[in-house]
Every structure is written in structure tokens, then in C-alpha cells.
Amino acid sequence: MSLRNEIENALARYALAYDDGDMDGVETTFGEQAVFTMRIGDGELVGPLEGRDEIMGLFRGAHESQSDQRRHITTNLMVDEIDEKNVRTVSYLLITSAADGALTVLTTGKYEDEWTKSGGEWVLAKRHIALDLPY
Secondary structure: OOHHHHHHHHHHHHHHHHHOOOHHHHHOOEEEEEEEEEEEOOOOEEEEEEOHHHHHHHHHHHHHOOOOEEEEEEEEEEEEEEEOOEEEEEEEEEEEEEEOOEEEEEEEEEEEEEEEEEOOEEEEEEEEEEEOOOO
């Protein structure tokens, strides 16, 4: 399997796990010492959250507050291999919501990620999410 396919699979595993409510699956996407930041539109920077436990506190709380069915769609992936154990990627994000018989686009944005190979799997060492609009 190519490096690009491995990273695409890692991104897909994250999105599918989040959308299915599998927070343990989401957790395995992040390295133990991962760093997470996010900015929504022109708003203040969220984070940095440091470490998997702190990051998952945010993710678990956000997921519990959602009553709709979210879908995280990742596109336009660009992969920059630093070395055999470190990769930098940029990709677009589209988040949709299905609720009450309607499908809504919630927001779009960009993932700026740094991945590291750990135990044979690619895990996030650093993630910044830049959302275009609040939702």
C-alpha cells in the first residue's frame, strides 16, 4: 500500500469513527502526545490542547452534544513525506448534518496535520482545524 493510501485510510478511519460515535476509535487516531488547535472563522484560537486525554475531552463533549447524524468528508489531500516515520498533510473538510429529514452543510474547512508512524499505524502528532464558518 502506498504512503498516500495509508494516510487516506487513517483520515477515513478517523471520520468514520467520529460519525459512528466510536470515540475509542477516534482516540486511536491521535498519538499520546498529540497537539490540537482549532480556529473557527476569524475567532480566537482554541488550544493548544496537549495530549490525547485533553484532546479527547473536547471531542467526547462535542459528540455528546450532537443529536444529528454528522458526516465528515475529507477531500483534496496533499501529502508531504518528511521521512519514513513523519508526514505532513493538508486536506479540505466538509461537515454535513442529517436531521429531521433534511440534509444541511454545516461548515467547510481545512485540516493541517502532522502524522507519525507508531506501532505500524499512522497517528496524528499535530492537528490544526481551520473552519470557515461557525456552526
